[in-house]
Amino acid sequence: MPLASTRRTGLVDQVIDQLRDAVRRGEWALGERIPTEAELAATLGVGRNTVREAVRALAHGGLLEVRQGDGTYVRATSEVSGALRRLGESKLREALQVRRILEVEGARLAAAARTGADLDTLTRLLGERDALWSRGRVDDFARCDAEFHLAMVDAAHNSVLSELYRGLTELVTASVVTTSSADLHHAEPVDHRGIVAAIADGDADRAARHTTEFLDDLVARHLG
Known part of the structure; x- marks a missing residue:
């Protein structure tokens, strides 16, 4: 357990911060039960009422x-992701519109800010996602595809943009699973090589255009 004993001021806020950080670090996986109230209180050195709050x-x-x-x-x-999950399927279109805004600008900025390491990561993930598709492993493909898009946004090297996009990651993954299951009859997944090539070439307009076309097509095909 990576949690540390808290100071005696602002106990509730400190516990909130530590629990939030543990979730973000993956100490407890999505869907996993966290330690009991009594266990957390003992680990943190606070009262159970503080943990409960x-x-x-x-x-x-x-x-x-x-x-x-x-x-x-x-x-x-994250709280952003939690808020999006509460929106439900009826709000998927709005969430995808937000994803479009963030990804298009992320691709544009990445074309100017990407490093050699960023390009290596994007190329590796692109190969992995295509291999997973060819084996029909939809869930794994979705996770890898979401990781690819996050890596693209991270290549913009804008921490605020990356944090906003991370709030969408779970919804992005879920939407990829849904759309990919419907598209398995196609021999190949959606081709993202044009996006990577544009980022590698430092062509911001082309990177943004390829990303826009991909997401517009996704919305049109699956949301009408």
Whole structure:
């Protein structure tokens, strides 16, 4: 357990921060039950009421889910993601529109800011996602595809943009699973080589155009 004893001021806020960081680091996986209230209180050196209040705040933010009589589970990896999950399928179009805004600008900025290491990562993930598709491993393909898009946004080297996009990661992965399952009859997945090539060439307009075309097509094919 990586949690540390807290100071005696602002205890609830400190516990909230530590629990949030543990979730973001993957200490507890999505869908996993976290330690009990008593266990957390003992580890953190605080009272159970403090833990209870912190958990209640994170549950309200969508990060955790309290199941009466069963325990507390990780519901999302960030409050942004938790809020998006609560939107439900009826809001998928709006979420994809936000994804489009962030990814198009991310691709544009990446063309100017990407490093050699960024290009290596994008090329590696592109090969992995295509290999997973060819083996029909839709869930693994979706996770790898989402990782590719996150790496593209990260290549922009804008920390605020990356943080906003990370809030969409779970929804992006879920949408990829849904759309990929419907598209398995195609021999090849959506080709992202044009995006990587444009970023490698430092062509911001071309990178943005390829990304726009891909996401517009995704919305048109699956949301009408």
